[in-house]
Amino acid sequence: SSSSSSSSSAAATTAQNSKVVSNAKEALQKHVFPGAWVNIGGFGLGGIPETLLNELAQQKEAKDLTLASLTAGVDGFGLGKLFETKGKVKRMIASYVGENKNFETMFFNGNLEVELTPQGTIAARMHAAGAGMPAFFTPAGAGTIYSEGGIPIKYSEDGKDVVIESSKRDTRFFDGKEYVMEEALHADIALVKAYKADTRGNLMFRGTSRNSNPDVAMSGRVCIAEAEHIVEVGELNPDDVHLPGIYVDHVILATDNEKRIERMKISHDDGDDGGKSGSLNKIGNGRARMIKRAAKEFKNGMYVNLGIGIPTMASNYIPEGVHIELQAENGMLGLGPYPNQKRGQVPDADFINAGKETVTHVLGASTFSSSGSFSMIRGGHVDLTILGALQCNKNGDLANWIVPGKLVKGMGGAMDLVSAPNTKVVVTMDHVAKDGSPKIMDECSLPLTGRRVVDRIITDICVFDCDNGKE
Numbered sequence: 001s002s003s004s005s006s007s008s009s010a011a012a013t014t015a016q017n018s019k020v021v022s023n024a025k026e027a028l029q030k031h032v033f034p035g036a037w038v039n040i041g042g043f044g045l046g047g048i049p050e051t052l053l054n055e056l057a058q059q060k061e062a063k064d065l066t067l068a069s070l071t072a073g074v075d076g077f078g079l080g081k082l083f084e085t086k087g088k089v090k091r092m093i094a095s096y097v098g099e100n101k102n103f104e105t106m107f108f109n110g111n112l113e114v115e116l117t118p119q120g121t122i123a124a125r126m127h128a129a130g131a132g133m134p135a136f137f138t139p140a141g142a143g144t145i146y147s148e149g150g151i152p153i154k155y156s157e158d159g160k161d162v163v164i165e166s167s168k169r170d171t172r173f174f175d176g177k178e179y180v181m182e183e184a185l186h187a188d189i190a191l192v193k194a195y196k197a198d199t200r201g202n203l204m205f206r207g208t209s210r211n212s213n214p215d216v217a218m219s220g221r222v223c224i225a226e227a228e229h230i231v232e233v234g235e236l237n238p239d240d241v242h243l244p245g246i247y248v249d250h251v252i253l254a255t256d257n258e259k260r261i262e263r264m265k266i267s268h269d270d271g272d273d274g275g276k277s278g279s280l281n282k283i284g285n286g287r288a289r290m291i292k293r294a295a296k297e298f299k300n301g302m303y304v305n306l307g308i309g310i311p312t313m314a315s316n317y318i319p320e321g322v323h324i325e326l327q328a329e330n331g332m333l334g335l336g337p338y339p340n341q342k343r344g345q346v347p348d349a350d351f352i353n354a355g356k357e358t359v360t361h362v363l364g365a366s367t368f369s370s371s372g373s374f375s376m377i378r379g380g381h382v383d384l385t386i387l388g389a390l391q392c393n394k395n396g397d398l399a400n401w402i403v404p405g406k407l408v409k410g411m412g413g414a415m416d417l418v419s420a421p422n423t424k425v426v427v428t429m430d431h432v433a434k435d436g437s438p439k440i441m442d443e444c445s446l447p448l449t450g451r452r453v454v455d456r457i458i459t460d461i462c463v464f465d466c467d468n469g470k471e
Contacts, residue, residue, distance in 0.1 A: 018199040020230060020251045024055035027224045027250045031189050032061045035090075039126055039187035040069040040079065041216040043330040043370070044099070044356040046349065047209030048078045049193040050256040051226045056191070057081040057088075068093040068126070068185055070119055070212050070330075070370065071410075072100045077260060086111060091153075093185070095119035098409030099262070099356075107408060110157040113164060114408070118146070119329060120374030120416035123215050125185035127371040130218020130247065137172060137179035138378060139419035143451035146415065147171055147180045151447075152404070159405075177421075190220025193254065194243075195350075197227035198236050201245030205367075207350035208331045212370040214243045223247055226254040242369075259349040262356040266347060267338040286460030290428050292317055293458050294386055297426050298324050305329065305377070305417055307387030308355035310428045314386065325362075327382055328354045329413040331373050334365025354413065374413070380422035387414060389427045389454075391444040396454035396468030398427065399446035411449060418450040425450075431459035440464070 021027045038056070042048030056062050065088060072094045073079035082089050083103050091113035097103055106112040117125075118140040128136055141147045149168035156163050170181040192213040195206035203225055205213060217223045225248050290310050295317035298304065302324045306312045316337075318324060326335040335353055339345035339360050347358040376382060391399040398418055401411040418425050433439055440457065452468040 019201045019245065019248060020199050022252075023255070024051050024226070024252055027252050028052065028055055028059060028189075031222050031224070032056065032059050033188075034061060035064045035066075036062070036188045037066045037068070037186070038189045038191060039185065039216045039219050040067060041190075041192040041211065041213035042073075042078070043070050043208070043211040044352065045073065045078060045260050045262045046330065046352050046356070047193050047205070047211050047213055048073065049191045049226050049254075050078055050258060051252065051254045052191045052224060053078050053081060054256050057084070063088050064090045066091045066093070068122065068187065070095055070122055072097040072103050074099045074262065075102045083112070091115060093117055093122065094410060095122055096410035096412040104408060108155055108159045110155045110159065110163065113154045115153055115166070116146075116151060116402075116408070116410045118411055118415040119370070119413040120378060121182050122185065123212050123370035123374055125182055126212065126215040126219040129184040129186045130215070133184060135181055135183045137174070137181055138416075139177060139179050139421075140378070140415040141169075141411075142171060142178040142180050142419065144415070144449065145447040146411070185219055187216075187220045188222070190216045190218075190223040192217045192223065192225045194225050194227040196229045196231060196236065197225055197248075197251045198231050198233050198245070199251070200233050201225065201248030201251055202236055202241045203227065203243040203245070203248065204236060204240050205242050207348065207367055208328065208352050209350040210242060210367055210369055211330050214369045215371045217243055217247045222249050224250045224252070226252050228254050228257060261347060261349050261358055262352075263358070264347055265338040265357040265359070267340040269340065286430070290458055290460055293463065294426065294428050295319065297384060297386065297424075297456075298322050299383075300324075302383040303327055303333070303381065304384045304386070305382050307414075308357075309388055311386035311388065312353070312355065314428075327373070327376065329370070329373050329377065329417070330354050331370055332361065332365060332367050333376075334362045336360035336362045336365070374416050377413070377416050377420050377423075380420050382417075382420060382423050384424045384426065385417045385420070386426045386428060387417065389429045389439070391439050391441055391446050392427055392429070392454055392457050392466070393441045393444050394464075394467060396425075396452045396466035396470075397444050398425075398449045398454050399444040400449050402447055404447065414449050418453040424456070425454050426456045426458060427454050428458045431461050
């Protein structure tokens with residue numbers, strides 16, 4: 001009798017302390033207000049809080065919002081729905097906006113302010129907000145227009161004039177290297193997506209859908225989490241809790257779980273050479289040479305980060321006897337090839353690479369948060385980075401993220417990757433542009449991604465080593 005009364009008392013206490021609310025509307029309506037700052041989890045379409053975003057798009061009080069997220073999503077889905085109504089979003093802070101055409105149109109028509117920020121910096125700023133750190137220093141963006149100021153934030157309605165541009169950031173030298181000071185990114189509301197939650201708000205994530213969600217959750221005055229599964233307290237093993245409930249205020253069951261895949265990639269390789277010959281035959285000779293030459297940069301035991309396109313394709317031609325581990329900045333170490341359905345591998349929205357393509361993972365792989373991923377990068381633990389470029393020069397200056405007034409995609413994680421110490425940076429690109437103009441310059445004419453960062457340039461006709469002054 002005494003044990004049964006204590007059990008019922010414990011159950012009543014658990015129910016009383018539950019953070020679960022009935023739906024997204026109930027969770028949001030007390031906290032949304034005009035001019036609110038909202039940090040949102042996810043990378044591309046991976047790990048985005050679909051249910052909460054769909055409701056936020058309907059909320060009348062949600063206007064003149066400042067949003068911060070790693071990327072700006074796509075038209076008409078997830079984050080994209082918030083840009084369908086003029087006046088709902090005042091400013092967007094993101095590292096990459098290249099997949100959202102409506103967003104781009106709004107920006108160039110003066111209907112939206114856009115603050116482009118390195119991806120690792122966004123994640124670290126969010127993490128800092130939850131960790132009680134008002135600011136920190138990072139090498140990402142030092143010596144570029146990002147730190148010096150002048151990036152367009154808002155255009156006039158006719159798109160001809162820049163109305164607001166970024167300010168100069170404080171910098172400081174440590175051991176002879178320049179670093180940029182970044183302030184914590186606090187939010188009024190943090191919206192995140194988890195795979196599993198218990199009723200006290202402890203969260204568990206799955207695969208690369210963890211990405212920025214733990215960092216976002218920490219950053220909010222109020223954090224609302226949606227989860228695909230909600231379990232009772234005690235059903236999650238403490239070691240399986242990726243984010244403790246102390247950071248979470250409300251939990252809802254995710255009712256919108258389309259989990260759209262942005263770039264479905266499937267391997268059809270079934271030959272002795274893994275289909276390599278066929279894949280190279282589909283592209284031009286110049287690019288095939290770049291891919292094969294880039295693969296020679298791999299050395300046994302390396303941890304490697306590869307950009308999309310040619311760099312990623314080079315991983316199909318790793319020299320015999322060489323074993324490397326691929327790192328993706330959205331939160332995985334040990335990326336495998338595209339899923340092969342003939343081998344029983346099914347494309348999974350929770351396992352994507354930094355190009356938002358479906359991937360598998362190798363034995364011994366691990367997943368982690370965005371801030372953890374960029375800690376690996378910023379800390380110099382990645383041995384080799386291969387990425388594309390718009391322009392380079394002989395001193396290793398790199399430009400690959402913006403063409404002012406014409407193209408605004410964002411720097412993504414590139415500024416973080418190329419500024420990392422002890423990391424060899426290799427660029428693969430066509431020797432000349434489509435109009436025949438040079439891409440290897442005396443001085444880059446486009447805004448830089450990094451100054452004196454590139455070690456080697458591989459083009460379709462030559463290989464160059466840059467005199468960047470690195471030791």
